[in-house]
Amino acid sequence: MRTISIMALVCTLVLGVFGWQSAQPAPAAAPPAPTPGGTLTVAFVPLATHIDSNSVNISTVNELSHYFYETLYDRDGDGKVKGLLVKEDQVSADGLTWTWKLQPNVKFHDGSPFNAAAVKWNFERKIQKRQPLWDLLPLKVFDVVDDLTVKVTLSRPATNLRSVLVTKTFSMYSPTFAQRVGDDALKLQASGTGAFMLTEFRPNEIVRLKKNPNYWQKGLPYLDEIVFRVVPDINTRATMLEAGDADMALGLSIPDLDRLKKRQGMKVQAALGSQQYYITINNRKPPLNDVRVRWALNHAVDKEGIIKTAFLGTAKIATAVYINTTVDGYVPAGTYPYDPEKARKFLDEAGFTVGPGGVRQREGRPLTLELITRKGGTPGDFETAELVQAMLKAVGVDARLLVLESASFIPRVTLPPDRATYDLVNLAVGTFTGDAEYTMLTFYHTNSAAPRYFNRAYYSNPVVDELIEQSLKATTTPGRNKIYYAQIIKQVYRDAPIIMLFDVTQQIAMKDTVHGVYLESASNNWPAKYAWKEKR
Numbered sequence: 212m213r214t215i216s217i218m219a220l221v222c223t224l225v226l227g228v229f230g231w232q233s234a235q236p237a238p239a240a241a242p243p244a245p246t247p248g249g250t251l252t253v254a255f256v257p258l259a260t261h262i263d264s265n266s267v268n269i270s271t272v273n274e275l276s277h278y279f280y281e282t283l284y285d286r287d288g289d290g291k292v293k294g295l296l297v298k299e300d301q302v303s304a305d306g307l308t309w310t311w312k313l314q315p316n317v318k319f320h321d322g323s324p325f326n327a328a329a330v331k332w333n334f335e336r337k338i339q340k341r342q343p344l345w346d347l348l349p350l351k352v353f354d355v356v357d358d359l360t361v362k363v364t365l366s367r368p369a370t371n372l373r374s375v376l377v378t379k380t381f382s383m384y385s386p387t388f389a390q391r392v393g394d395d396a397l398k399l400q401a402s403g404t405g406a407f408m409l410t411e412f413r414p415n416e417i418v419r420l421k422k423n424p425n426y427w428q429k430g431l432p433y434l435d436e437i438v439f440r441v442v443p444d445i446n447t448r449a450t451m452l453e454a455g456d457a458d459m460a461l462g463l464s465i466p467d468l469d470r471l472k473k474r475q476g477m478k479v480q481a482a483l484g485s486q487q488y489y490i491t492i493n494n495r496k497p498p499l500n501d502v503r504v505r506w507a508l509n510h511a512v513d514k515e516g517i518i519k520t521a522f523l524g525t526a527k528i529a530t531a532v533y534i535n536t537t538v539d540g541y542v543p544a545g546t547y548p549y550d551p552e553k554a555r556k557f558l559d560e561a562g563f564t565v566g567p568g569g570v571r572q573r574e575g576r577p578l579t580l581e582l583i584t585r586k587g588g589t590p591g592d593f594e595t596a597e598l599v600q601a602m603l604k605a606v607g608v609d610a611r612l613l614v615l616e617s618a619s620f621i622p623r624v625t626l627p628p629d630r631a632t633y634d635l636v637n638l639a640v641g642t643f644t645g646d647a648e649y650t651m652l653t654f655y656h657t658n659s660a661a662p663r664y665f666n667r668a669y670y671s672n673p674v675v676d677e678l679i680e681q682s683l684k685a686t687t688t689p690g691r692n693k694i695y696y697a698q699i700i701k702q703v704y705r706d707a708p709i710i711m712l713f714d715v716t717q718q719i720a721m722k723d724t725v726h727g728v729y730l731e732s733a734s735n736n737w738p739a740k741y742a743w744k745e746k747r
Contacts, residue, residue, distance in 0.1 A: 243726075243745055245433050245726070245727065245743040246433065246743050246744065246745060246746055247433045247434075247435075247743070248433070248434070248435055248744075249434055249435060249436075249743075249744040249746075250434065250435060250436040250437070250438060251434050251436070251437045251438070251458050251459065251725065251739060251742060251744065252437075252438045252440065252456070252457045252458050252459075253437065253438065253439045253440065253457060253458065253459045253460070253461065253739070254440055254442045254447075254448040254451045254452060254456075254457040254459070254460040254461065255271075255274075255418070255439040255440060255441050255442065255461055256271060256441070256442075256443075256448075256461050256462040257271070257415060257441060257443050257617065258271035258272060258274075258275065258415065258441060259271060259272050260398075260414040260415065261398030261399065261414065262275060262276060262398065262399070262401060262409070262412060262418070263394075263397045263398045264276035264280060264379045264380055264382045265333075265336075265337060265340075265342050265380060265381075265382060265384065265397075266340075266342050266343070266380075266397075266398075267343060267380065268343040268344060268378065268380045268643065270641065270643075270734065270735060270736065272379070273378070273379040273380075273643070273734050273736055274461070274734075274736040274737070275418060275439065276379045276382055276401075276403075277379055277382075277405065277736075277738055277740060278405055278406065278407040278420055278437065278740050279320070279401045279403045279405040279407050279408060279409050279420060280379065280382035280383065280384070280401065280403035280404070280405050281295055281296050281382065281383060281403060281404045281405050282295060282296065282376055282377055282378070282379060282381050282382055282383065283295060283296045283297045283311065283330070283376045283381070283383070284297060284373045284374075284376045284377045285377060286377050286645065286731050286732070286733055286734075287729075288729030288730070288731075290537060290645065290732045290733070292373045292374055292377055292645070295314075296313060296314055296317065296325065296330075296383060296404065297311045297312065297313060297314070298312045298313060298314045298315075299312045300312065300373075305368070305686070306365070306368030306369070306370070306686045307364060307365050307366075307367070307368065308362065308363070308364055308365070309362070309363045309365070309372065310356070310360065310361070310362050310363075311330070311360065311361045311362075311363065312359060312360055313325070313326065313327060313330065313359045313360070313361070314359075314427060315359060316427055317404050317427040318404070318425055318427070319385035319387070319388065319402050319403060319404055320385065320388075320401075320402045320403060320404070320405075320408045320409075320423065321385050321387060321388045321402040323385050323386070323387040323388070323402075325383065325404050326358045326359060327355040327356065327357065327358055327359060327360055327361045328355055328358075328386075329383065329385070329386050330353070330361050330383065331353040331355055331361060332386040333381075333383050333384060333386070334350060334353055335353065336384075336389075337381070338350065342380065343380045344375065344378060344380055344381070347375055347648075347649065347652055347653075348365075348369055348372060348375055348376075349365045349366040349367045349369055350363065350365065350366075351363075351364045351365055351366045352364040367683055367684060368683075368684065368685065368686045370648075370685060370686070370687060370688040370691060371539070371644065371646040371648045371649075371688065374539065374644040374645050374646040374649075374733075375644045375646070375648075375649070377644065377645070377733065377734075378643045378644055378733075378734070379734070382403060383403060383404060384397070384401075384402065384403065385402040385403065387402075388400075388402035389402070399412055399414075400412075404427065405423065405426075405740070406422070406423055406426050406428070406431055406432040406740045406741070407420035407421060407422060407423055407432065407437060407740065408420065408421050408422075408423050415441050415443075416440075416441055417438065417439065417440055417441065418438070418439040418441075419436070419437075419438050419439075420436065420437045420438070420439075421435065421436050422434065422435050422436065431741055432740055432741055432742075433727070433741065433742065433743035434739075434742060434743065434744070437739065440457065445462065445463065445464050445467075445587050445590075446464070446467070448460045448461070448462065448463060449463050449464070449467040449471065449720070452471070452477070452720055452721070452722075453471070453474070453477075458721060458722050458724075458725050458744065459719060459720070459721040459722075459725060459728070459737075459739065460719070460720050460721070461719060461737070462589075462590060463590065463718070463719075463720055464590055464591075465521065465522050465523050465525065465590055465591055466523070467720075468525075468590075468718050468720055469523050471720045472720075476722060476723055477720060477721070477722060477723060478720070478721060478722075478723045479718055479719070479720050479721075480718065480719050480721070480728060480729075480730070480737075481525065481716050481717065481718045482716065482717055482730040482732065483527070483535070483536070483537060483714065483716055483717070483732065484537060484641065484715070484716075484717040484730055484732045484733075484735040485534070485535060485537045485538055485641045485642040485643075485645065485732055485733050485734075485735060486589075486639055486640065486641045486714070486715045486717060486735045487529055487533055487534070487535060487639065487640050487641075487712070487713070487714050487715070488526075488589070488591075488592075488595060488637075488638075488639045488712040488713055488714075488715055489529070489532075489533070489638060489639070489640065489709045489710060489711060489712050490508075490512075490582070490599060490635050490636065490637055490638070490709060490710035490712065491624075491635065491636045491638050491667045491668045491708075491709050492505055492508065492634075492635060492668055492707075492708060492709055492710065493631060493633055493634055493635070493668065493669060494668050494669050494670050494671070494708050495628055495631070495669045496631075496632070496634065498561065498563075498573065498578070499580075499634060501561050502706060502707060503557045503558075503560050503561040504557070504558065504561050504563075505706075505707040505708070505710075506547070506554075506557045506707055507553075507554040507555075507557035507558045507561070507606065507608075508554070508603065508608070508707075508710050509547035509554075509707055509710050509711060510547050510548065510549065510550045510551070510553045510554040510557070511549075511551060511554040511602050511603050511605070511606045511608065512547075512549065512599055512602050512603075512710055512712070513549040513598075513602055514528045514529075514546075514549065514711075514712055514713055515528065515549065516549070516598070517595055517598050517599070517712070517713070518713055520594070520598065521591040521594040521595055521598065522590075522591055522713070522715065522716075525715070525716040525718065526713040526714060526715045526716060527713055527714045527716075528546050528711075528712075528713050528714075529546070529711045529712055529713050529714050530543040530544060530545065530546055531543060531544045531700050531704060532544065532654075532655075532700070532703045532704055532708065532709060532711060533640050533642070533650050533654050533709075534642055534647055534650050534700070535714040536714075537642075537645065537732045537733065538642045538645060538646065538647050538650070538733075539645060539646045539647060539688065539692070540646060540647025540648065540650075540688075540691070540692045540696045541647060541700070542692070542696060542697045542700050542701070544700050544701045544703070544704035545701075545704055546711065547707070547711060551605060551606050554606045555606050555607070558571055558578075558606065558607065558608075561573070562574075563578055563607070565607055569604075569607055570607055570608075570609045571606075571607035571608060577609060578607065578608050578609060579609040579610075579611065580603075580608060580609070580610050580611070580634040580635055581610075581611050581613050581633060581634045581635065582596055582599065582600060582610045582611065582612050582613065582634070582635040582636075582637060583613045583615060583620070583623065583624060583633055583635065583636045583637065584596035584612060584613070584614055584615070584636075584637035585614070585615060585616070585617055585620050585637070586614050588617050588620065589639045590715075592637055592639070593614065595637060595712070596612055596637045597612070599637075599710070600612055610635065624636045624638075624661075624667055625661045625662045625667065626661060626662065627660070627661070627662060628660050628661075628669045631661070631667075631669065635710075636667060638667070639715070640654070640665070641733070641734065641735045642733060643733055643734050644733060645732065645733030647692070647696055647700075648682075648683075648691075651679045651682065651696070651699065652664070652679070653665050653666070654666050654670075655670065655675055655679060655699065655703055656675070656676055656679050657670075657671040657672075657673075657676050658676075668708040668709055670703070670706065670708035672702065672703070672706055674702065675699055675702055675703060675706075678695050678698055678699050678702075679695075679699060681695060682694075682695035682696065682699070717730050717732075717735055717737075719737045724744050724745040724746075724747060725739075725742060725743075725744055725745075726742060726743055726744075726745060727739065727741050727742035727743050728742050
């Protein structure tokens with residue numbers, strides 16, 4: 212029988228303040244036909260101090276870059292990958308040769324042509340500079356067949372090549388412009404093929420874009436201008452939207468989103484993206500290197516309670532480590548049900564007995580863990596950390612919160628294994644490619660340990676590594692998923708490298724006169740490059 216715990220008290224207090232049950236909005240009327248013109252103003256979250264999307268793989272830079280840069284492939288509102296700058300492609304029977312036919316009559320913003328030579332230059336530059344994700348694809352040789360045809364030779368099959376090339380870190384830059392201004396200038400300037408052109412960028416203040424009059428997709432874009440105003444305070448972003456100073460607002464709090472969806476003249480779009488919240492566990496550090504302790508931490512956390520309290524029901528309990536149903540290759544692995552008694556049992560088995568103040572101890576050492584978190588880095592992050600802290604305390608784990616600003620948070624939790632002293636870190640992850648190979652190579656594999664990639668748990672299992680290596684030889688995606696990924700994902704779940712939490716519904720608020728915005732589920736961003744504003 213489940214006992215009433217600190218969780219119940221916290222839930223009662225928070226529910227009393229916010230009220231998590233929200234009225235269902237009435238079905239939206241069909242939008243009118245697109246209307247050209249106008250300016251879209253977006254209250255934007257703090258971003259990196261530059262816009263050089265090739266050099267990073269960061270969600271906020273990705274959110275911006277697809278307006279002025281384009282990739283070879285794109286993902287639509289239904290989550291399907293389609294050609295963008297690639298008009299059509301052909302793949303050899305052995306999967307080792309790809310031929311790309313490029314869109315004709317495409318020009319970069321500086322007037323230079325987008326062609327096969329530009330594609331070759333972009334990829335060779337990416338590889339030469341070892342920029343993010345350069346080694347996720349076995350790209351070997353690029354041959355310019357003619358002005359609009361590129362033949363690519365791979366060192367192994369890559370069934371997920373299209374999905375990886377959707378990610379904005381593979382944006383196409385104008386070679387002429389890039390070589391003229393140099394790498395440093397690309398942090399503040401841009402020349403791509405996108406629907407909008409960059410006219411002003413002041414880091415952490417404003418990004419101003421104007422319509423590309425020579426855009427290759429005729430009739431697009433509809434808007435004349437898009438202005439991103441960087442607003443660090445989460446409450447101020449909501450206030451700007453309500454006051455009419457913004458048409459859209461990103462990264463709002465869950466209570467504000469719940470309130471805005473009921474307000475006349477506003478709408479909240481919501482859809483499941485690839486983002487998952489979790490608590491990473493330093494698997495190398497005693498006693499966290501004991502899987503029984505990691506199982507105990509998982510069973511101690513009431514995921515459903517956090518969803519109802521901090522997220523007002525807008526999330527689902529995670530069923531696989533780091534990935535969900537939006538990701539190709541996902542299979543359900545299981546959950547760790549909320550079971551404090553089972554958590555206590557595993558702690559008993561690991562040699563921890565109840566000591567002074569109810570804190571577990573082993574060999575006279577209390578089970579005290581530091582939980583690092585941000586406050587407002589992602590909606591509900593700090594609230595989640597507080598609730599997890601209370602739940603761990605209930606089973607005898609003394610979790611102490613360390614709240615860091617975003618600027619110091621990432622460096623603090625992105626260290627080589629031998630320098631990482633942290634215990635627990637409150638994080639969120641998105642599978643930017645929409646394909647599980649990204650997760651295999653950047654989270655599950657031993658070689659993906661931070662700072663190289665994102666394995667901040669320093670998880671390592673030789674069996675998993677070997678299965679991942681074998682999966683890279685697969686010539687079909689269904690075969691890869693069924694033969695290898697089903698095994699891998701279930702094994703990682705059993706090893707419990709993290710405290711599994713939940714998959715978050717992505718939400719964005721805007722005026723109800725804004726249309727054409729959709730969720731790009733893999734990257735968890737909201738493209739408005741083909742949006743329009745209804746005139747009333």
